[in-house]
Amino acid sequence: MTLDAFFDASSKAKAEATEVVRIRRPDDWHVHLRDEAMLRAVLPFTAAQFARGIIMPNLVPPVTTVRAAEAYRSRILAARPPGSDFQPLMTCYLTDSVSPDEIEEGHSAGVWIAAKLYPAGATTNSHHGVSNISKIRPVLERMERIGMPVLIHGEVTDAEIDIFDREAVFMERTLLPLLREHAGLKVVVEHATTEEAVAIVRDHQPRVAGTITPHHLVINRTSLFQGGLRPHLYCLPVAKREHHRQALRKAATSGESCFFIGTDTAPHLSKAKEAACGCAGVFVGAAALQTYTQVFDEERALERLEAFASLNGARFYGVPANTGTIELKRSPGSAPLAVPVENEEVVVFRGGESMPWSVGETRF
Numbered sequence: 623m624t625l626d627a628f629f630d631a632s633s634k635a636k637a638e639a640t641e642v643v644r645i646r647r648p649d650d651w652h653v654h655l656r657d658e659a660m661l662r663a664v665l666p667f668t669a670a671q672f673a674r675g676i677i678m679p680n681l682v683p684p685v686t687t688v689r690a691a692e693a694y695r696s697r698i699l700a701a702r703p704p705g706s707d708f709q710p711l712m713t714c715y716l717t718d719s720v721s722p723d724e725i726e727e728g729h730s731a732g733v734w735i736a737a738k739l740y741p742a743g744a745t746t747n748s749h750h751g752v753s754n755i756s757k758i759r760p761v762l763e764r765m766e767r768i769g770m771p772v773l774i775h776g777e778v779t780d781a782e783i784d785i786f787d788r789e790a791v792f793m794e795r796t797l798l799p800l801l802r803e804h805a806g807l808k809v810v811v812e813h814a815t816t817e818e819a820v821a822i823v824r825d826h827q828p829r830v831a832g833t834i835t836p837h838h839l840v841i842n843r844t845s846l847f848q849g850g851l852r853p854h855l856y857c858l859p860v861a862k863r864e865h866h867r868q869a870l871r872k873a874a875t876s877g878e879s880c881f882f883i884g885t886d887t888a889p890h891l892s893k894a895k896e897a898a899c900g901c902a903g904v905f906v907g908a909a910a911l912q913t914y915t916q917v918f919d920e921e922r923a924l925e926r927l928e929a930f931a932s933l934n935g936a937r938f939y940g941v942p943a944n945t946g947t948i949e950l951k952r953s954p955g956s957a958p959l960a961v962p963v964e965n966e967e968v969v970v971f972r973g974g975e976s977m978p979w980s981v982g983e984t985r986f
């Protein structure tokens with residue numbers, strides 16, 4: 623071999639070393655799977671990428687009882703594609719009237735891993751949510767005592783507050799007082815979209831953590847209006863200014879253990895989004911790991927992907943990390959444009975786009 627050929631081969635080998643990233647199987651700590659035909663249509667995408675998922679309880683009607691959570695869990699298990707070992711981790715939807723005993727019973731029976739706090743009216747299917755945090759003080763006290771995390775959609779619902787400020791205002795008005803009052807409560811700031819939220823998570827770790835979605839790492843509020851109105855990029859909390867997106871990318875790729883995956887994959891029929899009053903939620907489940915990996919690559923942080931995807935969340939929730947692995951390959955691929963659901967469809971985030979990273983083999 624000539625010297626030139628040798629150097630050619632060794633630089634090629636080096637490049638190839640980053641062509642494939644193999645990480646422990648990841649988990650998605652924030653998933654909307656819905657029910658029935660929609661559940662059957664979307665679950666395969668999440669189950670192909672993630673070993674476990676925290677299942678959001680905002681069904682119609684919401685999952686507020688131990689019995690409803692058990693039944694929903696069985697429907698999810700029954701909807702798994704053949705050969706899938708996907709494990710749904712269930713949550714309880716907090717209402718003004720939920721009892722501390724019901725919360726504790728479901729937790730000690732291993733039915734639910736956490737409870738979800740939606741301020742009433744803050745987001746999709748949240749009208750049964752909590753009207754005032756003071757109403758659930760005994761529930762939060764009990765959760766603090768038993769070590770059960772509360773997962774928070776952190777936006778104020780005050781119509782006077784500009785929609786782009788609702789998360790930051792919630793942090794000041796509601797989250798900080800709650801963290802002071804319940805100094806031992808484990809809290810997840812779900813789908814953080816602002817530098818304010820990221821800072822509060824950092825300041826209060828390790829009992830506070832934050833999930834970050836794939837879409838908030840790649841779009842900002844201008845993307846919602848790129849060439850016209852883009853209903854399929856509309857979710858809550860709505861994407862913010864570019865500097866917030868940069869803060870999220872920094873947080874996610876930092877390796878800090880208080881940040882982990884929560885895709886907030888939230889499918890809606892396209893007719894419900896392409897409407898005079900389109901609903902909030904992005905179906906990102908089919909492009910989640912591809913997008914996260916691309917972001918980590920762009921931020922020169924591929925070696926920290928495993929912590930964000932597969933270790934930090936498990937540690938926060940006190941469950942073992944998964945044992946199998948999944949491969950991410952630097953090889954262009956695309957997700958489908960849309961997923962059929964009976965005679966309708968759900969539009970896929972980044973569907974049809976050529977993405978530089980694809981999901982490779984899973985080893986169990």
Ligand SMILES: NC(=O)N[C@@H](CC(=O)O)C(=O)O
Nearest residue numbers: 654745746857858888902903
């Ligand atoms: N994120 C969203 O915009 N929508 C979610 C609800 C939620 O997570 O807030 C949904 O259920 O559709």
Ligand SMILES: [Zn+2]
Nearest residue numbers: 745775858859
């Ligand atoms: Zn939410």
Ligand SMILES: [Zn+2]
Nearest residue numbers: 654678886888
């Ligand atoms: Zn959500």
